[in-house]
Amino acid sequence: MPERTRKTGALSALFKQREVGLALILVVLFLLVGLRNPAFTTGSNALFILEDTAIMMILALGMLCVLLVGSIDISIAAIMALSTMTAGIIMKQNLNISEVQVMTDGVMGSVTLRESTPLILLILAGMGVGALCGALNGLLIAYGRVLPIVATLGMQYIIYGLSHTISRGQAVYRKDMPDSFINFSRATFLGLNSKIWFMLAVFVVIFIFLTYFRQGRYLYAVGSNRESAAMSGIKSPRTTLLAHIIMGTLAGLAGLLYASRDTKITQDMAMGYEMYVIASCVIGGVSVSGGRGKAVGVLLGALTMGVINNALTMLRLTGNSEFWKKAIQGALILSAVVINVLIQRSKERRVLKDRRI
């Protein structure tokens, strides 16, 4: 049928992608703010926004897996706190501060060396605890058949309680941290911050996993139609469990980066973060009922959140923008989500029109 394939150029195929619409919103938002404050559109600020949202992006990529199977996890901030607190206690107990004499420019000077457990072990401990929490969530949801919101709400209480119990109410501060951990989120490689590199690595892994791996495609299958996935021999509980383990592991990694950035670990670290992560997934076109969503879209969604956040600081709408920031943030999230839905609706209508129905 020639009518149906009127526009078959690469460009129109590109515009049929949901993510492109979001990218356009993002560019317009970026330029609009740039009109008010030219400093916003500089390359260094763009890089700053990317660095600032990298942690959110890592979490959103994990949340994508969970949302794809039709589940949800609102305990991720708690998982971040518990896994980071575990690593924090390990590093605090093994901390060893020493003064070393070094020769710099012909002058003897002393440098304080703060050593502790190797960073890689700390990362493994944090991600391991995260994976355990995720596995527990997944077991409850997949095998215990508790509704995801209720299960992770309960787990949120439990995990925060555990993180308080193991820390005995003590926070971990900069003085308890080894140099390697403080530099964990500050090191740069090829001019890019380590947070961006971690985010890119997670993105590539999740992207390849979701697009080319059988287990990754199972996530979509289970989320779109659980019954037909089960009929085709996919073990849907196992897939749900896997998604939650991925989420927990990434929450552990994100928590460590978060703590290293703030050089502080508290029991209620990142409280309320989960909602922003879910919101950036939804802005990125992930369906909360499962089965729909792409890694690229999630990155763009998180970036939109980052741009909104940064723009509100840069614009200084009133004398003290902090008071307005909170209210406007909510309104902007809402309008971004609604615009996305409206674009989707008009596209569906156009598809119907093209098919002459």
Next chain:
Amino acid sequence: MERAISRLPRWMKRWEWILVILILVVYAIFSGLQPENYTFPKLLNQTRVYMVDVGFMALGILVVLILGDIDISIGATAALSATVMAVTYNQGDGIPFIAAIALMLLTGAVCGLINGLLITRFPELFPMIITLSTQTLYRGIAYIILKDQSAGRFPGWFSKDLGYGSFSLFGLDVPIMLVCILAVLPVYYIWLHKSASGRRIFAAGTNLTASRYSGVQTGRIKMAAFILNGIMAALGGFFLTSRTGSVKYTLATGYEMQAIAIAVLGGASTSGGRGSVAGLLLALILMTGLKNGLMLVYNDAFILNLSIGLLLILIVLVPDIAGRIRRQNTVRRQRLTLKKT
């Protein structure tokens, strides 16, 4: 044994009995551990902290949960409504307090209306996302109005008599606040469980499409439920303010999760179609007993959270597993009878 259970009358097999047993167990444990501090009169006095404000919010969210939706903006709604009430009374000259209260209820209703409008107009979006955004919005508006200040000049009857007043009944000091929620509960029960409009809510929550085809105006029901939810959240904020004596924009932070937890403990399901007012009351009593006891023994808010989380998961998990075992047994018995024939 199983046959004996199945012969019992229906009202005896209800979920609420598990809550009753749990309440008795909790009471027995803590009165054993702390015989002089954990007594009925002292618990009755503590109900004003654990039962009233969160109870009103839970009553509101119960209806939303029965419809299969969720609302996490109720804490923010409570904060915004209480802010509006405090600011109009404190800054308006000679505005009677009753007018400030009316304005507060109106604010709650408008907050609920906005949620309801967005949720019915954009069914593609999950209610959680919409109310997450409105949560930030409402609390942000409260922040704009109050900045970092707190507003706390109220008439004496509000902060003293309502907040800390009690009257004696059979030699017990009953908080006035407790009477307020206990008076609302029967009305709510009759409306939700016995009236046609209440049953329509259950119908819409069980199967939205089917009830729309059978002539139930589901959109209108949803709107009404969210408006009611907003008003109940505002009332929760009202009682919370009378207890704390002042309003800040952070008022009732995290109360939405507490209210949802209470409703779910009381037998509501986040997937809709289930929930009961009696269960909610029992869940409130259970929480009061548990929280008070844990605070006495451990004096640690986090141990408290830990136990509430465990309770929440177990109480949802256990009936499901029991049901699954029962189903497996039935299947096995059917197979046996098939083999015999």
